[in-house]
Amino acid sequence: MLRNIMALAVTAALGVIGPGMAQAEQVAATSAASITANLNYLMYTPDNYDSSNETLPLVVWLHGGDQGGSDVEKVRSSGIPKLLEDGKKFPFLVFSPQNPSEELLYPIEKVAAALDEVMSKYRVDRSRVYLVGFSRGGFGAWAMAEQFPDVFAAVVPIAGGGNRHYLNRTNEKAAFWVFHGTKDDVIPLSDSIVLYERLVSLKRNARLSVLEDVDHSGVEWAALNDPALWDWLLQQRLQSAQ
Numbered sequence: 001m002l003r004n005i006m007a008l009a010v011t012a013a014l015g016v017i018g019p020g021m022a023q024a025e026q027v028a029a030t031s032a033a034s035i036t037a038n039l040n041y042l043m044y045t046p047d048n049y050d051s052s053n054e055t056l057p058l059v060v061w062l063h064g065g066d067q068g069g070s071d072v073e074k075v076r077s078s079g080i081p082k083l084l085e086d087g088k089k090f091p092f093l094v095f096s097p098q099n100p101s102e103e104l105l106y107p108i109e110k111v112a113a114a115l116d117e118v119m120s121k122y123r124v125d126r127s128r129v130y131l132v133g134f135s136r137g138g139f140g141a142w143a144m145a146e147q148f149p150d151v152f153a154a155v156v157p158i159a160g161g162g163n164r165h166y167l168n169r170t171n172e173k174a175a176f177w178v179f180h181g182t183k184d185d186v187i188p189l190s191d192s193i194v195l196y197e198r199l200v201s202l203k204r205n206a207r208l209s210v211l212e213d214v215d216h217s218g219v220e221w222a223a224l225n226d227p228a229l230w231d232w233l234l235q236q237r238l239q240s241a242q
Contacts, residue, residue, distance in 0.1 A: 037113035040072035042081050044094035045122070057092040057128035057234060060115060060152075062106055062137025064220070068099035079134055083224060092130075092234070093122055099136065106140035112148050127238045132156040134220045135187060142195060145170050154236035158223045159184055159216055161191030164198040175236045176206040179223040181214030 049056065061080040068074075076085050081096050095118050099106045119126065131152045133141030138160015145155045146163070149171040158179040170176075176199055180192040189210065199206035211222050223229060 035109055035113055037110045037117060039100060039110055039114045040070065040075075040098040041114065041118075042072065042075050042094075042096040042098075043118065043122075044081075044084050044090070044096075046089065046091055046093070049093075049123075053123070055123045055125040057130065058119065058122070058124045059090070059092055059094045059130045059132060059233070060111075061094055061096040062111070062131070062133030062140040063096065063099065064135035064137055065099075065102070068102040068136075070098075070100065072098050074098070079137075079220060080132065080224060090230075092128075093124065099140075105136060105143075108140055108144050108147060111140065111144065112151075115151070128153055128234075128236070129238075130154045130156070130233050130236065132158070132224075132233075133160060134158040134223075135160060135216065138187070145174065145176075149174065150238075153238040154233055156223070156229065156233070157192070157195070159187050159192070159219045161187055162195055164195050167195065167198045167204075168202055170199070170202075170204060171238070172204065173238055174205070175232075176204060177229065177232065178206070178208045179211065179219055180208075181211045181216065181219035181222070183213055183215040184219065186216040 046056070059080065063075055063079050067078060075081050075096050075098050080094055084094065095115065097111050097114055129152055131141050131144060131154070138157040139162055141155055141157040142160055142162030145152060146166040146169045149169055152171070152174055154175045154177070156177050156179070159181065178192050178196045180189045182189060192208065196206055196208040211219055214222055
């Protein structure tokens, strides 16, 4: 009797199907779900935009962790939007999407979809699209450079981090300028150094600015208030972009 019970148990464990029983299966299917780019964002157009027909460079700004959520007004409180609120003038468009999460990293597929929409709506020089991100936005900048390599002529991650193993997917013609402070106790300086060194090994156009005695919040303002950054940025162009 015990032997029969054990035999039945082994049979069940091996998935032997008896007459009339449904057979397990694994089938292929295709999802019909689509990504909705329902992101809040701020859009800056320079003074001469409405009076001209020329295309303009576009800067994508990815903010840090404190501005995430559903209140887009928070995005004005830091980074490039803060500079604009304080009266700074730029000769380019600025697209500042809000991370819908207060805790998670940017949903970069949604950012990319929203960026496509913006570029179809505004007069954008597609050879001069630049990506700048700080902290959590810096992680987003690294990820977008890897996942959407044909979009950005230049990428500026500030106090961010990412996965160095996918940097070989970045555009060989894109330029990178990485910023980090030596006193950053939120995102280690080593995160930026590892990524920068990987870019160098791949022979990418990359530079690194390590700011002495600058902490996590300080490096954001040190980088964005450096006139050399904007002069350098506007020189970058993807010749193959259309």
